[in-house]
Amino acid sequence: MSEASTPGPHRAEPVIELKDIHVHHRARSGSIFKPTIVKAVNGVDFSIGRGETVGIVGESGCGKSTLASVLVGLQAPTSGEVLFRGKPALKRNAALRKEFGRSVSVVFQDPATALNPRMQVKDILTDPLTVHGIGSSASRAQRVKELLALVGLPASAAGAFPNQISGGQRQRVAIARALALDPDIIVADEPTSALDVSVRAQVLNLLSDLKSELNLGMVFISHDIQTVRYVSDRICVMNAGEIVEEGSAEQVFDRPSNAYTKTLLGAAPSLLHLPA
Template sequence: MAEPLVSIADLKVHFTVGRTMFSPGTVVRAVDGVSFDVGRGEVLGLVGESGSGKTTLGRSILRLVEPTSGSVRFEGEEVTTLPPSRLKRLRSRMQIIFQDPYASLNPRMSVGQTLSEALELHAIGTRADRAERVGDLLEQVGLPRAVAQRFPHEFSGGQRQRIGIARALAVNPGFIVADEPVSALDVSIQAQIINLLQDLRQELGLSILFIGHDLSVIEFLCDRVVVLYLGRIMETATAADLYANPRHPYTRALLDAAPVPDPRKRRERITLKGDLPSPSAPPSGCVFRTRCPFAIAACAETVPPLETVGARHQVACIRAGELDLTE
């Protein structure tokens, strides 16, 4: 396999909360030892419940959140230790699309100002070129050139998300973190944005880390999927393999929670009960054991390593070999 575009190794992001002069506070392990690669032109899905650490993971790759330890390499260059002066150059090659299109655009800046700021920051083109490029970007995401004079409050959610995508594309990045870019949108609009991402990916050869919890969206868009639970990887496989042949009980539970279009179809489902345990006091051994219907005593004792169980298919479950989770 060719060298991956982004390579993440044992990445940890820990936050200390409630630290005062009198108490050391508690450590929240938002991301706790995650490793994966994103290939060139690949769309990698990152799924998990709310609170599983997927957003933090995405942001720490771009160093919007500082990683506690571990390594992120972009085109072979270590990102986590880059000094601020060199970080800026990296910013034109890695971009992010946000979840909430109502919060991610500055309400006091026109669309044109927002987009040309990205160009200004990276000294792309002259003033006249930039106006031209802003128009091109708007067309690229399916908006008329004339909307550059408009302010964000004049647009619908889907249109704003297009503007957010245009901003990310403005600096010609090779890699984009898409942080749940459609979960705040109406279902009818979601499809349009997903198709836009799909088109852009083919047109521009983008690599995308697509963070989401809608499994049907992930299946449609992604080549490979990483399943995250409480800051750790539970399972990773190609999308087709993961959906047809889940090997981790948590993956199975996520698949079972997704609605199926055929109401007559009866399924035997794994339903998750209770809430995610606190990432400041994760369970011993396998972090999923407290909610796993197949948990045995041994699950509390060792942290299950990610084991290869098939071509590009890895799972972190000590019972993966004996459980049959296919429908």
């Protein structure tokens, strides 16, 4: 890993730290006596604190989504250590699970499948508050109004079902749901790849504005290195389950040290038409 991966004095105290994380899967192609082991994540160190956006970029199958699953607690690593506010977090008791659930939220790739089609938007946004026992009916209703305004949706959207609004609006609802519990960290896994090109930049701008306004930490995962550059303070480049390069967005783009990073930079141009 590059020298840029060493935390500097300006970096926020990590909310989540991953140390030497391995996630290995047994592939179907092997035999009982000689199983084929796929190393989806292979020895990754990673940290994220409030107020910074860390982009994780790499081609499909490089392990970035598996790493995201470990970050949000959906996947247990084969080996390694997960720290939450400096404390071991792999074996969570009920209190730690609740605290972790409030602190770390996720925005999935496709809002059409991430949102319950049978629930109105107001119920989708109220649900996290209800599960965590936060507030009264009146205060939850007020929180729904605040969340809709925060992501740029009209108050009338509260009564709509997901199939009655556009893809971009659905992703805004998904982002609002992720913000419902006032988290420290949001993990956004390919949050714009299922959207029309015309609305991608709008959602990216929204995420950047929310990060600044709320002092959020954000992990932004994508296969498009130009998109990652647009939103990230720090970039981690993944290949074959490992972080092969890490540094500031400027450093990774202007002075890449890894051959795979140079390949990504020379690949498909950005749909956002960002300046060089």
